[in-house]
Amino acid sequence: MDSIQIRLRLARPEDGPDIWRWRNDPLSRQYSFNSDPIPLEPHLVWWAASLANLKRRTYILENELGEGLGSLRKDELETGEIELSWMIAPEHRGKGYGTILLRLGLAGETARCIALIKPENIASCRMVEKLGFSKREVGVYEWIGA
Template identity: 45%
Template sequence: MKDIYLRPASLEDANVLLAWRNDTETRLASHNQDIISLEQHITWLEHSLAIPDKRQLWIAEIDGVAVGTCRADVVTDTTENVWELSWTVAPEMRGKGIAYRMLRAFITSFESSLMAQIKCENIASIKVADKLGFILKEEKEGVLFYSLPPFSKS
């Protein structure tokens, strides 16, 4: 199996990220299911790239071809910073183990606890979280809340 390479996202990735974001399956798995305009997306991407201490946005590539993206947003609670993960696999690459491989590489760069919110019907992402060692903490209104302490990463 070919290696996955992670690189920081840039403005040049705007079109592919928007296409993945507006994909029907991606929207069904997202908290915000609205179709996003290019203008809205560029504003979001510029903001995201300007706050690397609060948001990490990476592109996963195989042989120089973008196959997915993973993002981490810092969430501050009373005791520590926790990073909330989200991810998207390119529609044409789904079902090939990309999410697990890119997230396994991505999470190794974090020393803090991690979390993820996954809709109950998103079986593929649930399997990825389970395989990576995330612990299901609770289910609320159709969303599963997972956490991964810093010392139990796979």
Template identity: 35%
Template sequence: MQLRRATMDDALDVLSWRNDETTRMNSFTQDEISKESHLKWFKKKLDDDNCLMYILEDKNVKAGSIRVDITDDVGEISYMIAPGERGKGLGKGIIELLETMPEIVGNDNRKQIRCLVGFVNKDNIASAKCFKSNKYTELNAGDIKCYIKIMTDIDSME
């Protein structure tokens, strides 16, 4: 398994995964997304310096995507596994791989991300399990669970 930066060539695959019925059930926005609006959104995200988007490849197959939207030194994770690749443990793996990326650990001249968070619908047990297995702390807020992980030691903070 490996992560690589997403490109516009990945946009239609990501749209297909996003519009999958199971993905929509587990998303905060459950409506299908049009091709036109998705392509605009995807390009905007790729061009955004505060967004990192990756594609998970497993055995030369596109298996999922993961995005980090950065505000100050906090990165908010959104990810999905391609419908045909679910049930293989890739959710745990995609988060684990993300945490090793130079853009995340501060080895690419970016401001270091000190904390990663993920928000999960309370009924999305598979995603909750992926965050927990990567040692994220769970916070409950009604219908939403927040998973948080500090990425740097307190002593190393400026």
């Protein structure tokens, strides 16, 4: 895998169907705090609102062909912290992309970040451990800068 060819860019309206597909994958649903399957139409309404939300930034990890590999969301909380959440396209899991996504997403970030991760989500727990998060409590990890 050549990470030099990979970039993180801001999400666009046309990313909505990819996000929908990744989000409805069984593993994503299992590790999400809302595990219900989501039909496309309400998802697209939610997606438009999500892109318009000034307290939220969503990024897409893409390869040199412009193919979407995964997404990272940053939500600004009232505490000033950023809550992070992420997913990798099912067909691209287990190739190191999740780690790259989070590393790129943290580059230049100055706010304290948190991530809520179910303890059984081993891959996400590994990602945050490798990237210097500490465990605040069960299921809550925090990152206070490089």
